[in-house]
Amino acid sequence: MGIEIHPITAADIPSVADCIQQSFADDPYHIWAFDQRPGKFDKERNLASLRAKCEWGMRNALFYVAKDSDDPSGQVLGVGMWMKPRNATEPETWAEWLDGYLLWFKQGWNLVRYQGRGGLNTKRYWIWKQVQADVQAEIWDDPTGYYFCNIVAVRPGNQGKGIGRKLIELITKTADAEDRKCYLESSKAVPNIAIYEKLGFTVAKKMECEEGGDKIDLYCMFREPRPKSKPKP
Template structure:
């Protein structure tokens, strides 16, 4: 069963996202290798607790094996992100310059119009292949459709592109991140009537 997350889910959801992103090309490029998993987990925990829950929407599966965190047009997370910036730079460690240049490169490909932004989605590796990723994404797509607003995401693995295409996303940009970063795809899904 899929449900909206509560504050009590933050720690377990952060564990799931850490396991899902442990070897992800983008986070490996933008977060220091020194104590990488602890840094990654705190990054995910902050995103869940400070952005997703108060300013967006978060869906989880029972057992917290899958998590999807959305930023929404109504959420206005900008001021909170600015407050978190020093902590995020600290977490990036010796990759903070790469993180900043990656964000700047991605910003150029992000929509100017209001969107539901799928900031992070992950499935615990032991639970992959059961459709849980799609299941936690779909409520956000339905909510975006109900508002008549597009959904947007970025991914840094080719395998994810096909998954997102099957959900109705189209590639709007494909580019290599600076400083030797991974290939990244920007993808948009127009609202369904």
């Protein structure tokens, strides 16, 4: 097997959405935010939402896929999507605003098309978004911005092959060259925290979301840029 990393293409989107859905099926946040009762979670509705997010990410994020170069099917084995650093004083561009509106429209159409949100608990979703905004306002103190790991996923059955590491190091190397920090949030403490720590991340804060007696913890992690090694004399 030869794992290769490439920028996402439109043809990759169905496989990318499937990879993300399968990877997050047992994720604590997913279990908390979606109704897990039989017949409540609509996989097709969720895939449609993920595809819309992928289309937005192609134009607005650093979005990469991992594939086996020996697999003629081109199945996506891993996904990494990072938001680009944004200066605190930098306004949103018209193109970004338009893409955001287009994503909103597509998700609205999915709402009508599938007659619902596919099991998403919108109250819990907005609780998470508010807590996330509050925490980021508290701990994001670098005005030059961060490389924000929005999604990193490895298709089940392909862990331990270095796919996640490749998808993360692709960006952390760039961050090091630019002397920038990286940031991510994980709702799975084990084994994710230990894995991210090996890649240079440290836990800065635990984000706590609660509704109806059910609680979810997410771990906010930063990575400081690593200095370039000096050539030996």
